[in-house]
Amino acid sequence: MYERMLRSSTAARSLYGGISLGELAALRASGAITTEFVVKFLHERHLQDVDREEAIGFAFVPAPEDWRYYEQPERMTVSCDYGPVLGGAGRMIPVSGLRSALESARTEGPADLQVVGRALAHQAYHSPLREPGRRRLESLLKRSTLDRPAIPVVTSIPGRYTVSSGAEAADALVVSETQPAGVP
Numbered sequence: 652m653y654e655r656m657l658r659s660s661t662a663a664r665s666l667y668g669g670i671s672l673g674e675l676a677a678l679r680a681s682g683a684i685t686t687e688f689v690v691k692f693l694h695e696r697h698l699q700d701v702d703r704e705e706a707i708g709f710a711f712v713p714a715p716e717d718w719r720y721y722e723q724p725e726r727m728t729v730s731c732d733y734g735p736v737l738g739g740a741g742r743m744i745p746v747s748g749l750r751s752a753l754e755s756a757r758t759e760g761p762a763d764l765q766v767v768g769r770a771l772a773h774q775a776y777h778s779p780l781r782e783p784g785r786r787r788l789e790s791l792l793k794r795s796t797l798d799r800p801a802i803p804v805v806t807s808i809p810g811r812y813t814v815s816s817g818a819e820a821a822d823a824l825v826v827s828e829t830q831p832a833g834v835p
Contacts, residue, residue: 668805670832681800683820688795695787705775706750708766713741716761726752730777731832747775777831785828792821807832
């Protein structure tokens, strides 16, 4: 569905879309938010929560293996479900969790989990661990008014795939902080 919607656009833009940070770019391109707001949003999102050490990792899980191993809410969660890749050969799974849990799971699961170094990523994404960040973003959005997108924006937030108002855009930005993304 998502792919058909994107491919059906003609030379004139009929919609914008993105995944994670791409949603911010799409909202900016559609006129719903300003560049200044994007900077404020990213500043709030990337404040480090010092009471725990979060991390992200990536694994390519071959098709016959159970990729759901990485969906263990008490230890780690799949940040985005991209579905099968490489013609169904497997799934590329981005995982978020506590750094200690991800590092211990590097070779335990059905595939090698590559944990991103602290210098490149110091927090989880699209994870229940991001609740403090979600509250900061919600506070920022309550103090801000997002405009109606001039062109609808397709997001990767399950249940909120098309955003066509400022309120829907704000809701999607807050929800995506703690809920996994998905691409149908």
